[in-house]
Amino acid sequence: MECLKLSFAALSLAAVSAFAGPITTVPWNGHPGAATFTFDDGLHSQTNNLTFLDNMDAKVTFFVCTGTMDFSTNSQPHLNYAKKGHEIGNHTVNHKNLTQGADLNSEIGGAATKLRSMGLEVTSLATPYCAQNATVKNAINQEHFINRGCGGGGLTGWDNEPDWMQIDSHYWQASSNVASFKSSLDQAASGKWHVQLNHGVAGNWDVISTADIKTLIEYAVSKNLWVATFSTVGAYLRAHFTIDKATATNTANGFTVRWTSPHAHMPKSVPLRVKIQGAQGKTVSQKGKEVKPNSDGTYTIEFMALELEVSGEPIEVKPFKGAIEIPGTVEAENYDTYAYSDADGKSDETGYRSDDAGIVKGGSGYALGYTSADDYFEYTLDVKKAGKYKVVINGATGNSTASSVTVSVGDKKVETEIPSKGDWNTYSEVEAGELELAAGKQTLRLTINTNYINVDWIKFVDESGTTNIARKIAFEHGTAMVHCQVFDLNGQLVKSANVMAGSASEAWNLVKVGLRKGAYIMRYGEAGQGSHVVKVRLQ
Structure with missing residues (x-):
């Protein structure tokens, strides 16, 4: 990194x-997901009833048989669709079950050769009856980079490389309904690729009506899905796993x-x-x-x-909004220009800055998100006063367990855990410890130690003299019973005790026993005399 x-x-x-x-590929060509509509067997009911595609920003795939059914006797209707940017894919010569003794070289290679002789670029296949095994997959792989099967919900994700010889599809049958397929498209809009398998359109078998297929394609477009051919989306996905490495x-x-x-x-x-x-x-x-x-x-x-x-000339690394004054707050999204390492390249595309390394919306502003272990971000600090500073981090994670980050300046660093609150929008302020900083300009590095942490800000607080202030506060009536409550900086009560003390300092020295090092808020008071609040620190 x-x-x-x-x-x-x-x-x-x-x-x-x-x-x-x-290089990091933008998922699904910049869309929230993708959808592909495939039509098997090479039927004229398809070409006759899909003319509405001429008026839509959507391309489909026809898997045709070269030795049987309509395409074998009159290929021109399908070839006309190919001229408009739709895909013609291989569905073998005779639509045989390839696992039952078929001549694989003839059925697969023969059809591919025939289609290519027509001037078609044939890169994908769909197995008849969705039947395949290891031998069939090997034969397909000799001629095609991708194969469509079926049997499930037809959804493929972005992050995990699939079996390219068995891309699942959602099979439309006579008993199917639009609602269930719309539901699959809804799921695709959350970062997946939905493939739909169709046969006859308003005729032939496993029929889908013209109205229903038009409704589904229009719905996919309305969801801003990338509606493209099987090979187009498949090649984009497969290329991503190569180029990103x-x-x-x-x-x-x-x-x-x-x-x-x-x-x-x-x-x-x-x-x-x-x-x-x-x-x-x-x-x-x-x-x-x-x-x-x-x-x-x-x-x-x-x-x-x-x-x-x-x-070209090297780009200049410089503070995004000027050096950040310390004591003060470092907004995590304001890292120095191009001074970061971001593994996955994802973001909410907020438009906040051009060198966007995972910026997300956080509260009323922005935060860092989509982080991966070993990502880092650097910031130019302008420390106005040398000394020890308390470091407080505002972060969130939806991971099942707490996740950690490290803040370092030079050879000094602190590490802390961000507690899990079940989502990435519930932030917690966590005290990370102390850093001793020299006065002047220096560089802070925020390192992500665990995947999927959002960081909103990092605060540097000059707490010199905090405990000394408490020492100067003496009780009016001398030594007395004092009720003390100690809170962490998130307002959580961590200890409550009654102690005999003559000052706030004495009370703190008695009540701090057993507490972890760090800063706290102590509320204290004599019986009947009201209460006071003071910040304290356990070194």
């Missing part, structure tokens, strides 16, 4: 030969990233929307052609170019 930091700092990279992870090699004025295609039959073109760490202020190019950034700072690159170059 340190090597990533070097790409952001205005330092020479000559000593570092390679570093990992500068690609390493960069430093050049004299930037770096180059190279990768290998994950399959010989990937589509010829796989546009990817990506974030490129270290590219801000520089020129991104592929095969000598400049790639301009999108309005949100992402880039749309060509995965099948298999390389990318970033060149």
Whole structure:
């Protein structure tokens, strides 16, 4: 992760030969999820009744048989759809069950050869009857980078690499209803890919009416899902698992990233929307052609170019809103420009800043989120007074257990746990300990030690003299019985006791026994004399 930091700092990279992870794919092409509608067997009921697609921003996939059913006798209706950007995929020659003694080379390879001879780019297959085994998968893999099966809810996630020879689909049958398929599309909108398997449209078998399929595609579009062909979404997903792991090699004025295609039959073109760490202020190019950034700072690159170059003068790392005065509060989202290492590249796309490293909405402002272990963020401090400072962190986690972060300045550091409150929007103020800081400019680093922690702010409090103030407060009537209550900085009562004392200092010395080191609020008072509140610290 340190090597990533070097790409952001205005330092020479000559000593570092390679570093990992500068490219991160934006999930589902910038949509909340994806949806693919597939139509099996090559039926004219499909081409006759899907003409409404001409007026929609949606592309579908037709899996056709080359030796049986309508496509085999008249392929032109389906080829007309292919000219409009829809996909023609392989459904074998004769629609045989491939696990029951079929000639796999003839059924799979023969159909692929036939379709390619028509000028089609055939990269995907759907197994007839969804029947397959290891031998069938191996045969499919020789000609296609992806295969569609069925049998489940048809949902595939973004983070875990699937079995490319068995992508699930949601099978529409005669007894199916629109409501259940809308429910699946709702689930897709939370970061998944939904694949729907259809056969006849207003005719043939396993019929879906024209009205119902139109309703479902329109619903997917209304949910802002990426409605694209099986190979388009599948290739985007598969490319993500390759390019996000690609390493960069430093050049004299930037770096180059190279990768290998994950399959010989990937589509010829796989546009990817990506974030490129270290590219801000520089020129991104592929095969000598400049790639301009999108309005949100992402880039749309060509995965099948298999390389990318970033060149130009090093970017300047500087305080985002000026050096942060200490004592004071460090807003976590105000890290120095490009001074971070962010593993997954996700964010709420708040638009708060261009070098967005996981900024989320937090309370009335912003916070850091989508964090991963070993992520870090750096801040320029302007310490006005040398001394010891209490460090308080406001953070949240929905993890099942507490998660930790480290705050360091130079060789001094404190580590603390953020308690789990069941979600990422319930924040807790936690005292991390003390840091002794010299006066002047210096750099703070916030390091994430556990996945999935939100950090809102880090506060540095000058508490010098806190206990001395308490020592000066003597009780009017000398030594007396004093009722003391001790609270942590979150307002939780941690101890209550009656002690004989002649001053607040004496009361604190008696009641602090057994407490952990740190700062507290002590409420104390003599019987019938009212109560007082003072901040105290146990060294």
